[in-house]
Amino acid sequence: MLVFETFETVSYPGEPAEVVLAWTVVDGDVVAGTNNGRLINRDSDGAWTDAGQVPAGIRLLVVY
Numbered sequence: 001m002l003v004f005e006t007f008e009t010v011s012y013p014g015e016p017a018e019v020v021l022a023w024t025v026v027d028g029d030v031v032a033g034t035n036n037g038r039l040i041n042r043d044s045d046g047a048w049t050d051a052g053q054v055p056a057g058i059r060l061l062v063v064y
Helices: none
Strands: 020-026 029-034 038-042 048-053
Antiparallel strands (some): 038 048
């Protein structure tokens, strides 16, 4: 299990115009959604990368 003790500012696709509104963990990988509908995730080096796009803002991510 991953445990994060602090938050830090990092670069991500779409910044600064887009902000992360939702995030979750899928099979141990962090996935986030932005106000402009961009889905981003972390690559093996820990950098945020584009993972997809939808035509509306992402306000909720649910894993079934």
